[in-house]
Amino acid sequence: MKKFKALAVVSLLMAVSAPLKASDYPSKPVRIVVGFPPGQTTDIIARKLAQRLTNTLGQSFYVENRPGVGAGLAAELVARAEPDGYTLLATSSGPMAVNRWVYNNLKYDVKRDFKPIALIGTFPLVLVTSRGSRFPTMKDLIAYAKSHPGRINYGSGGNGVTNHLVMEMFKERAGVDLTHVPYKGGVAAMTDVIAGQVDVMFEVVSIAEPLIRQGKLKALAVASDKRVSTLPDVPTVGELGYPNFRGDPWVGVVAPKGLPPPVLAKLTAAIDGTVKSPEWQKEVALLGATPSTMGHAEFSDFIQAEIVRWGDAAKRANVRAD
Known part of the structure; x- marks a missing residue:
């Protein structure tokens, strides 16, 4: 009996320590954590991705x-989770590249705590003002700002x-105050831009474009390398005299760091297949996004x-979060 029990223990330990095969994953539901409220761009993309991964895997x-x-x-929650592929983070440039420069005492470190899997897409910002604004174009905005330093105000979703x-x-690029x-x-800021209480702001195209189409906002420029398909008549900031300006x-x-290579490979392949599909590219383009097929190493x-890049911007502006 003792010999039998010993063999059973050895067998159990071998099973636990056996390398995970790609075919074993996933064997239970997978949680994708999003650090933003429902309806925000990252949340929308995460839900679309979750549905496709459900179908694929x-x-x-x-x-969540x-x-x-x-x-x-x-x-922080995902950084502390078990690195078994059953807790993922759909994230953005803010928590991955900006937060370390603007928040004190962050309880996670991007390089130490995470294993990047795939970039899904970029989401350009558009410079908007109210429909009845005194600034017909971005050049008019800049001209007024230069002759009236500090008189133009702009909104944002927070410091x-x-x-x-x-x-x-x-x-900095335009030389204005x-x-x-x-x-x-961002919703509160956008509401005041529409009402004319705030002069201008940059907002993600996916959120601003419906309001532009409804005539509530006027688009002055997009902060991307090329024009956005959903706003084809809106020039880029670069076209208007400030080359290579990107706000995307x-x-x-x-x-979590420590994700088993077979799981990483399977997730990368599934996401890559999703992002390359014509259906996904068409659907995401309607949000003003540029789909990406960047894998984990890149x-x-x-x-x-x-x-x-974002650290340079935060340091030059001496930005700290509230």
């Missing part, structure tokens, strides 16, 4: 929203968020470069 992929601290609470930093980049009005979320947040998927290098 034969297990339920579902979204954990907003707070610039999506840092969700990042240190992406659309705040992009406007600080814009101020604008007054920042931070809000607790992105969305990608990461996992995505890792991309995140490190983004940390430097």
Whole structure:
């Protein structure tokens, strides 16, 4: 009997320590944590991705929203999760590349705690003003700002968020002084831009475009390398005299560090197949996004470069979160 028990223990230990095969994953539902409220761009993309991964991999992929601290609470949760592929993070440039520069005492480190899986797409920002604004074009806005320093105000979703930093980049490139009005979320800021209480702001195309189409907002320029398909008549900031100006947040998927290579390979292949599909590209393009097929190695290098890019902007503007 003792010999039998010993053999049973050895067999159990061998099973536990056996390398995970790609065919074994997933064997139960997979949680995709999102650090933003439902309806925000990252959340929308995560839900679309979850549905396609469910269809592709034969297990339920579902979204769990954990907003707070610039999506840092969700990042911290996933950083501490078991690295088995059953807890993933759908994340963006904010928590991955910006937060370390604007928040004190972050409880996660991007390089130490995460395994990048895939970049899904980039989401350009558009510079908007109210429909009845006194600024018909971006050039008119800049001309007025130069002759009236500090008189134009701009809104953002809060100190240190992406659309705040992009406007600080814009101020530096254009050589103008604008007054920042931070809000607790982009919706509140956008509401005041529509009402004319705030002059301008940068917002993600997917959120601003319906309001532009309804005549509530006027688009002055897009902060991307090329024009956006859903706003084909709106020039880029570069076209208007400021070459290579980019303000394009992105969305990608990461996992806790230590993710087994077979699981990483399977997730990368499934996401890559999704993003390359014509259906996905058409659907995401309607959100003003540029789909991406960047895999985990390239995505890792991309995140490190983004940390430097956004860090430079935050330091030059001396930005700290509330």
